[in-house]
Amino acid sequence: MFKVYIMGGQEVRALDGVDLDVFPGEYAAIMGPSGSGKSTLMHMIGCLNVPTSGSYKLDGIEVADMDEVELAHIRNQKIGFVFQGFNLLSRTTALENVMLPMVYGKVKDMEERATRALERVGLGDRLNHNPNELSGGQQQRVAIARAIATSPKLLLADEPTGNLSSMQSEEIMQIFRELNDEGSTIVMVTHEPDIAHHCKRVLTLRDGRMVDDELVTTRLDPKVEIARMTAEQNAPRAARVTPVSGVPA
Amino acid sequence: MNLLLYFGLAMRGLTANKMRTALTMLGIVIGVAVVILVVAIGEGASKSVTDSINSLGTNQLTIRPGRPTLRITAAAASGTAQALVVANRLNMADSNLIQKDFPTTIAALAPQARATVQISMGDKDANTSVMGTSPEYLYVNNATMRSGTMFSAYQNAGSVKVCVVGSTVVKEMDGSADSDMTGQAIMINHNRFTVLGVLTPKGAGAFGQDQDDVILIPIQTALRRVLNTQVLNLITVRCTTPGMMSLAQEQIASLLRNRHHIPPPYPQNDDFQITNQTEILERQQSVTGTMTTLLSAVAVISLIVGGIGIMNIMLVSVTERTREIGIRKAVGATPRDILSQFLIESALISFAGGVVGVLIGIVGTMALSSIAGWETVVDPLAAAVALIVSASVGIFFGLYPAQKAAALNPIDALSYE
Numbered sequence: 001m002f003k004v005y006i007m008g009g010q011e012v013r014a015l016d017g018v019d020l021d022v023f024p025g026e027y028a029a030i031m032g033p034s035g036s037g038k039s040t041l042m043h044m045i046g047c048l049n050v051p052t053s054g055s056y057k058l059d060g061i062e063v064a065d066m067d068e069v070e071l072a073h074i075r076n077q078k079i080g081f082v083f084q085g086f087n088l089l090s091r092t093t094a095l096e097n098v099m100l101p102m103v104y105g106k107v108k109d110m111e112e113r114a115t116r117a118l119e120r121v122g123l124g125d126r127l128n129h130n131p132n133e134l135s136g137g138q139q140q141r142v143a144i145a146r147a148i149a150t151s152p153k154l155l156l157a158d159e160p161t162g163n164l165s166s167m168q169s170e171e172i173m174q175i176f177r178e179l180n181d182e183g184s185t186i187v188m189v190t191h192e193p194d195i196a197h198h199c200k201r202v203l204t205l206r207d208g209r210m211v212d213d214e215l216v217t218t219r220l221d222p223k224v225e226i227a228r229m230t231a232e233q234n235a236p237r238a239a240r241v242t243p244v245s246g247v248p249a
Numbered sequence: 250m251n252l253l254l255y256f257g258l259a260m261r262g263l264t265a266n267k268m269r270t271a272l273t274m275l276g277i278v279i280g281v282a283v284v285i286l287v288v289a290i291g292e293g294a295s296k297s298v299t300d301s302i303n304s305l306g307t308n309q310l311t312i313r314p315g316r317p318t319l320r321i322t323a324a325a326a327s328g329t330a331q332a333l334v335v336a337n338r339l340n341m342a343d344s345n346l347i348q349k350d351f352p353t354t355i356a357a358l359a360p361q362a363r364a365t366v367q368i369s370m371g372d373k374d375a376n377t378s379v380m381g382t383s384p385e386y387l388y389v390n391n392a393t394m395r396s397g398t399m400f401s402a403y404q405n406a407g408s409v410k411v412c413v414v415g416s417t418v419v420k421e422m423d424g425s426a427d428s429d430m431t432g433q434a435i436m437i438n439h440n441r442f443t444v445l446g447v448l449t450p451k452g453a454g455a456f457g458q459d460q461d462d463v464i465l466i467p468i469q470t471a472l473r474r475v476l477n478t479q480v481l482n483l484i485t486v487r488c489t490t491p492g493m494m495s496l497a498q499e500q501i502a503s504l505l506r507n508r509h510h511i512p513p514p515y516p517q518n519d520d521f522q523i524t525n526q527t528e529i530l531e532r533q534q535s536v537t538g539t540m541t542t543l544l545s546a547v548a549v550i551s552l553i554v555g556g557i558g559i560m561n562i563m564l565v566s567v568t569e570r571t572r573e574i575g576i577r578k579a580v581g582a583t584p585r586d587i588l589s590q591f592l593i594e595s596a597l598i599s600f601a602g603g604v605v606g607v608l609i610g611i612v613g614t615m616a617l618s619s620i621a622g623w624e625t626v627v628d629p630l631a632a633a634v635a636l637i638v639s640a641s642v643g644i645f646f647g648l649y650p651a652q653k654a655a656a657l658n659p660i661d662a663l664s665y666e
Binding site: 043046048049068069072073075076077081083087088089091092100101103104105146 | 254261265572573575576577578579580581582583584585586659660663
C-alpha cells in the first residue's frame with residue numbers, strides 16, 4: 001500500500017509499500033515515532049482515505065477505488081472507531097451518541113442495541129448523561145460503545161488512552177481485552193509500549209515502511225495492572241502515615 | 250435516513266444557539282412582514298379605488314365648463330387685436346341639445362347645478378349641497394333610492410318644490426342616518442320642500458368627499474327658485490355602450506364648439522372639459538399598483554439581505570461544527586446526509602422567520618388600519634407566496650454553506666481544533 005502526498009511541491013511518501021494482513025480475532029498494535037505514517041495507515045485501514053496506489057481489502061471487499069459515498073457506507077457497516085479525543089457530540093446524551101452510526105445505517109432496533117452496548121462497557125446507569133457530565137474514562141467507554149454497537153468487522157482505536165490517566169487506560173484495555181476474547185478484531189495505534197503490550201501482535205512503522213512485526217510473548221493483563229496500581233495508590237499513603245505516627249513526642 | 254430525523258437534528262442545531270438563531274431570523278421576519286404590509290396597503294388602496302369606480306355611473310362622461318378664458322380675436326376692420334374675457338358656461342339649452350342630438354351614443358344625461366345652501370328642519374339646521382338635476386340622475390350615476398321615490402319628469406318641468414335627500418342629511422336632520430324622512434318638510438333657503446325619498450348611501454368618493462351629504466331637487470326648481478342662475482356646474486352623461494364613449498365625447502365636443510362659436514385650435518380653445526372619470530380612476534389605480542410593486546421590490550431586497558445573513562451565519566456554524574461534521578462522517582454519514590442536515594437547518598430558520606413575519610405583518614396591517622384608518626386587505630396569496638419565498642431563500646442561501654460542510658474531508662474535520 002502506498003500513500004503519496006505533495007506538500008510544498010515535494011513528494012512525501014507517507015506510506016511507502018506497507019504490506020499487512022490482519023486476520024479475524026487479532027489484537028494488533030501499530031507503533032512508531034511521529035511521522036512514521038501510522039496515522040496515515042490508520043486512516044487507510046479505517047476507510048477514511050484511500051491509498052494512492054496498491055490494494056486494500058476489508059472483509060474481502062476491495063476498498064482502494066471506492067468513492068466517498070461507498071466509503072461512508074463501509075465505515076458505517078464494518079468499522080468501529082475509537083479516537084484519542086473521544087469525539088463524542090456535545091449536548092447529546094450517551095445513548096444518542098451511541099445511536100449515531102445506527103441512525104445513518106438505518107438500523108431498526110437502535111435504541112435497544114445502543115443500551116446493550118453501553119451496558120457492555122459498564123455505563124448502563126449513564127444512558128442520559130451528556131459527555132460533559134462524564135469523566136474522560138467514561139467518555140472513552142461511551143465512544144467504545146458507539147464503536148461496537150454496530151457489531152463491526154474491525155474495531156480501530158487511534159491512541160485510545162492518550163488523554164487518560166494510567167488507571168483509566170487500564171480500564172479501557174480491560175474492555176478491549178474482553179472484546180477481543182469474545183472474538184472482536186482490534187487494531188490500535190499507540191506510542192506507549194505499555195499499552196502495546198496488552199496486544200497479541202505489535203507492528204512497528206518507520207518512514208512509511210513496516211520495520212518490525214512481532215508477536216507479544218509477555219502480554220500484560222489489565223486486571224493484574226489495575227490491582228497493582230490500586231496497591232501502589234494505597235501504599236504511599238500508608239508510607240506517609242507511618243513517619244507521622246512515628247514522630248516521637 | 251428519514252426526513253423526521255433531519256428535522257430533529259436541525260432543531261437541535263438551532264436551539265443550541267437561540268440568540269443567534271433569532272437574530273438570523275430577524276432579517277427574514279422584517280422582509281416578510283414588510284411584504285405583507287405593503288401588499289395589504291396596496292390592495293386596500295386599489296380596492297377603495299375600485300369601489301369608487303363602481304359607485305360612479307357606468308360608461309359615464311362628465312362635461313364641465315372650463316376656466317374663464319382670454320380669447321384674442323383679430324378684428325378685421327381695425328386691424329387691431331381685441332382681447333375678450335369669456336366666462337365659460339354650460340346651460341340647459343346645451344344639455345337639452347346634447348340629449349336630443351345623439352340618441353345612438355347617449356342613453357341618458359343629467360344636468361347638474363349645485364350650491365351649498367342652508368337647510369333647516371324644526372330647530373335643526375345645517376349647510377349642505379343642494380343639487381338640481383333631472384330624474385335621469387339615478388340612472389346616469391348608478392344611484393338608487395333607499396326609500397320613497399325620485400321626483401318625476403313632470404315635477405321637474407313644473408319647478409315643484411320636492412326633494413330627495415342623502416343619508417348624511419337624514420342623520421343631521423333626524424339624528425339617525427337610518428330613519429325615513431319621506432313626507433316630511435325641509436326648508437331650503439327659506440323655501441319649503443317636501444321630501445319624496447332617501448338615497449341609498451354611496452360612502453366616500455374617490456377623493457374622500459362625502460357623496461351622501463346632498464339634497465337632490467328638480468333642476469328647474471333649482472335654477473329658478475333656489476340658485477337663481479342659468480349656469481350648470483356639470484352634465485353627467487351615460488353612453489349606450491363603453492365602445493361609444495369616445496364617439497360621444499367627439500360629438501359633444503363638436504356640438505359645444507359650434508354652439509359656443511369656438512375657433513380652432515382644439516382642444517386648447519375649448520371652454521368646456523369632457524372627462525371620463527373611470528379612466529381617471531383607472532389611471533389612479535395603476536399608479537397605486539406601481540407603488541405596490543415598487544415597495545414590494547424593496548421588501549424582496551430586504552428578503553435577499555436576510556438570506557445573505559443566513560448564509561453568513563450558516564458558514565460560521567459550519568466552521569464551528571467542523572469537528573461534529575467529522576465525527577458524523579467517520580461513523581458513516583454520507584455527504585448527502587450532512588448536506589440535508591444543514592440545508593434543513595437554514596430552511597427552518599427562514600421558514601420560521603417567514604411565519605413570524607406573516608403574523609407580524611397581519612398584526613401590523615390591522616394596527617395601521619385602526620390607527621391611520623386606511624383600508625387594507627390582507628392577501629392570503631401574498632402570505633403564502635411570502636412563506637414559500639422565505640423558505641426558498643433559506644434553501645438558496647443555505648446551499649453553499651451546506652455544500653461546504655458536505656465536502657469536508659473527515660480526516661481534516663476530525664483534527665480541526
